[in-house]
Amino acid sequence: xxxxxxxxAWAADPVAAGRIKVVSGPVFVVRANVAMPAAAGQALFxxxxxxTGANGRVGVTLNDDTRVSLGSDSEARLDQFVYAPADxxxxxxxxxxxGLIAYVSGRIAKLSPDAIKLETPNAIVGVRGTTLVLxxxxx
Amino acid sequence: xxxxxxxIALLMTTACAGALLSACHVRVRGxxxxxxxxxxxxxxxDDGLVGRAVVSNASGMAELEAARASTxxxxxxxxxxxxxxxxxxxxxxxxxxxxxxxxxxxxxxLYFQFESDQLTAESRALVPQxxxxxxxxxxxxxxxxxxxxxxxxxxxxxxxxxxxxxxxxRLLLAAGLDGSIVDATSHGEADLLVAxxxxxxxxxxxxxxxxxx
Numbered sequence: 001x002x003x004x005x006x007x008x009a010w011a012a013d014p015v016a017a018g019r020i021k022v023v024s025g026p027v028f029v030v031r032a033n034v035a036m037p038a039a040a041g042q043a044l045f046x047x048x049x050x051x052t053g054a055n056g057r058v059g060v061t062l063n064d065d066t067r068v069s070l071g072s073d074s075e076a077r078l079d080q081f082v083y084a085p086a087d088x089x090x091x092x093x094x095x096x097x098x099g100l101i102a103y104v105s106g107r108i109a110k111l112s113p114d115a116i117k118l119e120t121p122n123a124i125v126g127v128r129g130t131t132l133v134l135x136x137x138x139x
Numbered sequence: 140x141x142x143x144x145x146x147i148a149l150l151m152t153t154a155c156a157g158a159l160l161s162a163c164h165v166r167v168r169g170x171x172x173x174x175x176x177x178x179x180x181x182x183x184x185d186d187g188l189v190g191r192a193v194v195s196n197a198s199g200m201a202e203l204e205a206a207r208a209s210t211x212x213x214x215x216x217x218x219x220x221x222x223x224x225x226x227x228x229x230x231x232x233x234x235x236x237x238x239x240x241x242x243x244x245x246x247x248x249l250y251f252q253f254e255s256d257q258l259t260a261e262s263r264a265l266v267p268q269x270x271x272x273x274x275x276x277x278x279x280x281x282x283x284x285x286x287x288x289x290x291x292x293x294x295x296x297x298x299x300x301x302x303x304x305x306x307x308x309r310l311l312l313a314a315g316l317d318g319s320i321v322d323a324t325s326h327g328e329a330d331l332l333v334a335x336x337x338x339x340x341x342x343x344x345x346x347x348x349x350x351x352x
Contacts, residue, residue, distance in 0.1 A: 019278055019280060020278075021241035021242075021276070021277055021278055022239055022240075022241055022277070024239075040277060040278055041277075041278035057235065057236070057239040058239065059239045059240050059241040060241065061241045061244065061280070061352045063280075063282070065243075065244040065350055065352055067240050067241050067243070068240075069236050069237070069239035069240045069241070070236065070239070071233075071235050071236035071239070072235075085326040085329050085330050086297045086300075086324075086325055086326050086327045086329055087329075088329050100232070100233065100235070100236040101236065102233060102236045102237050102239070102240050104183075104184075104240060104243070105190065106244070109190075111329075111330060120176040120212075121174070121176070122174070122175055122176040122196060122212040122213070122214065122215070123176055123178075123194050123195060123196040123212045123218055124194075124195055124196065125178055125192055125193070125194050126192065126193040126194075126195070127190065127191075127192045128190055128191040128192065129188075129190030129191065130183045130188060130189070130190040131180070131181040131182065131183055131184065131190070132178065132179070132180055132181065132190075132192055133178075133179050133181060133229070133232075133233040133236065133237065134176060134177065134178050134179075135176070135177040135232060135233075136175075136176050137174055137175050137176075138174060
């Protein structure tokens with residue numbers, strides 16, 4: 001007999017990757033294809049997408065002290081966030097779909113400098129610290 | 140429209156019609172915004188240090204190493220050669236998004252007395268400063284990270300680091316911080332302040348870092 005067990009039955013409680021610290025204007029967190037209005041203080045998880053509308057802005061601090069902000073009409077997804085220094089594991093992949101993004105590196109950049117990637121539709125940015133700004137114009 | 144400009148317009152239309160789909164059409168939009176990525180490296184807002192970034196795709200790559208070095212990638216073309224982005228342009232394009240970055244994390248480093256779980260007097264004096272610093276942050280998080288030197292094996296050092304972190308966490312709670320925002324973690328011997336070989340006694344590596352963010 002095949003017993004189907006829902007994924008959540010064995011998945012450990014997801015650990016937050018960071019927290020939204022700054023919100024102004026229309027900002028949404030897209031999780032499992034559902035867009036919810038974002039609020040400052042809200043936890044952010046791996047695989048979450050941040051989306052802003054006209055005049056929307058959002059600032060996030062990740063658990064390794066990395067800071068990321070999005071300007072208006074922007075969208076970015078936290079494709080990967082691994083911060084386990086005791087196991088010598090750390091990586092950060094941020095996929096920028098469109099808009100304006102500022103990035104300031106945190107502890108992962110010091111511990112695993114080759115493991116940080118900011119991806120856009122046109123290129124991959126490997127970052128070895130510290131502050132980077134990007135504008136992605138989608139067609 | 141004067142008679143003169145009308146004549147020019149007529150001439151252009153005629154010329155365009157004659158050239159059939161040549162490059163005659165007049166652009167009425169402002170600067171063209173095509174699908175693409177602009178990347179610029181900025182100096183650290185605190186210490187002015189400039190990092191490094193490599194921008195690449197299947198067609199090529201550009202290395203950004205100087206303050207305000209930038210590259211543009213149009214479609215699938217290779218990133219353009221690194222060129223400085225004017226300070227004014229940085230502000231025009233990115234001023235808003237830069238001002239939306241959350242406040243930088245505030246770091247504290249605490250030390251223990253030799254072979255003890257008692258903080259040194261200097262480090263104990265930092266505890267009220269940590270509590271004060273938390274007030275500067277909206278929706279704050281406090282991470283207390285225990286570190287060891289490379290004496291002993293890695294697994295037991297992770298435990299030792301966590302014990303140290305928990306000592307400090309209890310002090311922070313006793314000083315008034317809400318336990319729900321204070322996390323104790325350990326990096327064991329994997330995150331040395333002073334690089335040493337394995338099995339090296341080094342007091343400066345036996346520390347607890349606090350990150351307020």
